[in-house]
Amino acid sequence: MLFLCPRHREQLVCRPRTELLDLWLRWMNEAALCSAMDEHARAVSYSGCGLDLMCSLAARQGFHARPVATKLCLSAIYAARLLTAMGESDKAATVLATAFRHLGLTLGDRRVAGWSRECMAVLLDDGRHDAFFGRYLNLPLVPATLPAPVAHQRRH
Numbered sequence: 001m002l003f004l005c006p007r008h009r010e011q012l013v014c015r016p017r018t019e020l021l022d023l024w025l026r027w028m029n030e031a032a033l034c035s036a037m038d039e040h041a042r043a044v045s046y047s048g049c050g051l052d053l054m055c056s057l058a059a060r061q062g063f064h065a066r067p068v069a070t071k072l073c074l075s076a077i078y079a080a081r082l083l084t085a086m087g088e089s090d091k092a093a094t095v096l097a098t099a100f101r102h103l104g105l106t107l108g109d110r111r112v113a114g115w116s117r118e119c120m121a122v123l124l125d126d127g128r129h130d131a132f133f134g135r136y137l138n139l140p141l142v143p144a145t146l147p148a149p150v151a152h153q154r155r156h
Contacts, residue, residue, distance in 0.1 A: 003048030004056075013056045020057060024050045024071050031078060032139040043142075044082045051075035051095065055102040066115045069106055072099055073119040074137050077129045081142050096123050 004012070012020065031046035054072035076099030083092035100123050106116040122128045133141045 002052060003045060004052040009052060009056055012053060013060060017057070020053060021067060021071070024053055024075070027053075028075065028078065028137065028139060031082075035082065035142050036140070040082055040086050040142075044079055044086070047075050047079040047082065048095070051079055051099060055098065058102045058105050066112050069103055069112055069116045069119050070136055072102060073122055074133060075099070076123060077133050078139075078141065081129065085142055099123055 012023070015023075027046045027050040031043040031050070034040070034043035034046060051072065054068055054075055057068045058072055076095050080092040080095045083089070083095060100120055103116045103120050103123070107113045122132045130141060133139075
């Protein structure tokens with residue numbers, strides 16, 4: 001599942017790492033804002049773009065760093081949680097599998113391999129998602145199910 005088109009992905013990955021990490025945080029903040037405004041499809045798009053960005057960095061030589069693995073995991077958890085809450089569990093599973101696969105690319109780097117394994121274990125265990133998200137990103141995590149929309153009643 002891709003969120004960024006190939007042209008934009010290539011343009012972004014050529015930018016400095018600090019700029020990309022800042023962009024990731026901006027997109028995750030936008031995802032949280034959209035989610036708070038019940039614009040869940042837009043929230044998925046923002047968090048998915050963050051996931052694509054971190055997957056691209058994980059695949060790039062020399063970018064196998066702990067912050068990339070952490071942000072990759074956080075993006076996947078957020079996008080998957082939103083998709084699950086929207087009734088798109090197959091897409092949520094695809095997002096988690098994509099993140100898992102890209103984290104696997106970092107296992108060859110001894111500096112981050114242990115942390116990547118830990119992130120992979122978190123992705124496989126839904127019960128650990130909330131704690132991981134709460135520890136590494138100060139944004140509200142969407143509940144696994146969204147509340148039913150409240151019908152507005154007109155006053156006469």
